[in-house]
Amino acid sequence: MRTESLRPIDGLRLGEEYRALLRPGESEAGADGTVHRLPRFFYEIGSWEEAHKIRLAPHFTLAELMLVDCREAKLLLSQFPHYVPCAIVLLARFLEDFRREIDAPVFISANGGYRSPAHQIGGAKSIHAWGTAANIYRVGDTFLSGAKSVGKYRAVAASLSPAAFVRPLGREQGQTSDHLHIDLGFVSLIPRECSDAS
Numbered sequence: 001m002r003t004e005s006l007r008p009i010d011g012l013r014l015g016e017e018y019r020a021l022l023r024p025g026e027s028e029a030g031a032d033g034t035v036h037r038l039p040r041f042f043y044e045i046g047s048w049e050e051a052h053k054i055r056l057a058p059h060f061t062l063a064e065l066m067l068v069d070c071r072e073a074k075l076l077l078s079q080f081p082h083y084v085p086c087a088i089v090l091l092a093r094f095l096e097d098f099r100r101e102i103d104a105p106v107f108i109s110a111n112g113g114y115r116s117p118a119h120q121i122g123g124a125k126s127i128h129a130w131g132t133a134a135n136i137y138r139v140g141d142t143f144l145s146g147a148k149s150v151g152k153y154r155a156v157a158a159s160l161s162p163a164a165f166v167r168p169l170g171r172e173q174g175q176t177s178d179h180l181h182i183d184l185g186f187v188s189l190i191p192r193e194c195s196d197a198s
Contacts, residue, residue: 008086024040041191109135
């Protein structure tokens with residue numbers, strides 16, 4: 001695993017432009033009224049080449065978990081460095097366990113890993129803003145496009161940890177039928193070399 005080049009950054013020390021988009025440590029209320037603090041600590045990524053080289057787990061590179069499309073804020077999409085919440089390493093570990101359990105490659109969709117609070121899909125209310133959620137569109141040769149395929153892998157993912165939430169099947173808000181959504185909750189990770197003292 002190649003994680004030696006990960007550089008933790010206190011988001012409160014970033015420039016004003018980045019802080020406005022990443023909102024480090026700010027409170028965000030969910031649709032149900034629960035309030036959570038957005039991640040404060042990030043890994044700084046210098047280039048796409050670096051993101052492809054960094055293995056967070058044996059079968060997952062950092063690049064797979066931070067691929068977004070044009071709906072991301074321009075500064076965060078088109079310029080480096082990029083910043084991803086430190087908790088993304090926990091997501092990669094869970095996905096590695098999932099991959100081992102099913103014994104097949106796992107494919108994360110674009111916008112299916114980390115998305116900043118400024119992203120147009122969900123914004124800061126999305127669990128993806130914590131770097132602890134993944135949308136899986138394919139497992140091995142199977143595209144997850146219906147109740148049978150999603151249901152099969154949903155059961156496996158849910159069995160791996162009580163901390164894992166796997167969205168139920170359906171067409172209503174908060175449900176899914178065309179991908180497998182796995183998240184580990186509103187987890188924030190503080191690297192050993194960082195202090196959360198304000």
